[in-house]
Every structure is written in structure tokens, then in C-alpha cells.
Amino acid sequence: MAAASGPVRDLMQHRLERALRERVRYRYVQPRVLREGESFRIQSPCCSRNVDPSGGMIDIALLVPSAAQRWCLSARDHLNGTWVSRFKDEPLDALLDVLCIDNERQFWP
Structure with missing residues (x-):
């Protein structure tokens, strides 16, 4: 994938931040x-204090x-300190839906 320039990267970051404001867990x-x-x-x-008892x-x-x-x-696999792939080669909108709904608590522990 070709590297995106500054303004495009900033737009993508803003898009992700906006999507996360609509999540279901820990609003x-x-x-x-x-x-x-x-x-x-x-x-x-x-928030759950399951991973960090101090809420950090x-x-x-x-x-x-x-x-x-x-x-x-x-x-994130917090116990092992590694990233665990959950979805591959999906459209961004579909992944944002998965992340914001997170029925199985894969992302928001």
C-alpha cells in the first residue's frame, strides 16, 4: 500500500475517532x-478494571x-502482550462496526 500523505492520514485518524464516538461499550x-x-x-x-486495576x-x-x-x-492479548488477528482483508467500515459493537468483548475487555 502506498504511503498516504499528512492530510490524508489526518482525515483517516479523524474518521476513526468519529466512528469510536458511536461505539456501544464504555461510551x-x-x-x-x-x-x-x-x-x-x-x-x-x-473501565472494567479487568486488565488494569487502576483504570489506566x-x-x-x-x-x-x-x-x-x-x-x-x-x-490485544493483554496476558501475553501480543496482538491477535481477528479479521483480515475487510472493508474499513465493516471493521469499524465490529469494533464499535464488540458483542463478544474481543476489543473492549
């Missing part, structure tokens, strides 16, 4: 979208661009 906290090269890492305060910021998801306007979405 009262403010997640952060951080750029990591071409990828976006999403952090959120740990934890990694919850990683969006990595794939080929042809597709993306991969990974969840």
Missing part, C-alpha cells in the same frame, strides 16, 4: 487513536492497512 470514556506508520493503534481507559490506558485494537482499500483488525 463515557475517551479512547485515543494513535498512528504507527501506516497503522492505527487504539487505546482506551480500562490500555491497547485495545490495531488497524493495519492491507491491499486494495482493505484492512486487518487485531485485538
Whole structure:
């Protein structure tokens, strides 16, 4: 995937932040979208206190661009300190829906 320029990257970050405001879980906290090269890492305060008893910021998801306007979405395995791929080569809108609804609590522990 070709590297996106600054304004395009800023637009993508804004799009992700806007989508996260519409999520189902933990609507009262403010997640952060951080750029990591071409990828976006999403952090959120740990409201459940399942991962961080003090409620600090934890990694919850990683969006990595794939080929042809597709993306991969990974969840954080906090016990092992690794990313676990959950969805591959999907449209961004579909992955944002999965992330914001998160019925199985894969992302918002």
C-alpha cells in the first residue's frame, strides 16, 4: 500500500475517532487513536478494571492497512502482550462496526 500523505492520514485518524464516538461499550470514556506508520493503534481507559486495576490506558485494537482499500483488525492479548488477528482483508467500515459493537468483548475487555 502506498504511503498516504499528512492530510490524508489526518482525515483517516479523524474518521476513526468519529466512528469510536458511536461505539456501544464504555461510551463515557475517551479512547485515543494513535498512528504507527501506516497503522492505527487504539487505546482506551480500562473501565472494567479487568486488565488494569487502576483504570489506566490500555491497547485495545490495531488497524493495519492491507491491499486494495482493505484492512486487518487485531485485538490485544493483554496476558501475553501480543496482538491477535481477528479479521483480515475487510472493508474499513465493516471493521469499524465490529469494533464499535464488540458483542463478544474481543476489543473492549
